[in-house]
Amino acid sequence: MDTTSVRKKILAILEELHDDIDFEKEKKLVDDNLLYSFDLVSLAAELSEEFDVDITAKEFVAENFNSLDGLTDMILRLREKQ
Numbered sequence: 163m164d165t166t167s168v169r170k171k172i173l174a175i176l177e178e179l180h181d182d183i184d185f186e187k188e189k190k191l192v193d194d195n196l197l198y199s200f201d202l203v204s205l206a207a208e209l210s211e212e213f214d215v216d217i218t219a220k221e222f223v224a225e226n227f228n229s230l231d232g233l234t235d236m237i238l239r240l241r242e243k244q
Contacts, residue, residue: 209237213241
């Protein structure tokens with residue numbers, strides 16, 4: 163699966179969580195409290211299932227969850243480890 167496909171799937175998951183946020187533009191989803199703890203847990207569970215990766219506590223840093231780019235990079239990195 164290429165970067166563009168991963169990014170599109172992540173965007174679809176994010177838009178299911180919050181259709182009122184422009185995930186293409188936002189760069190501080192966590193820092194600006196646009197995503198809350200329950201959102202992050204739900205997001206991690208859906209990403210884990212969709213991409214068959216383990217998102218551990220170590221991955222729960224703002225850098226990975228602040229933007230669509232950060233999420234895409236994290237998923238691609240985790241998929242490479244498999």
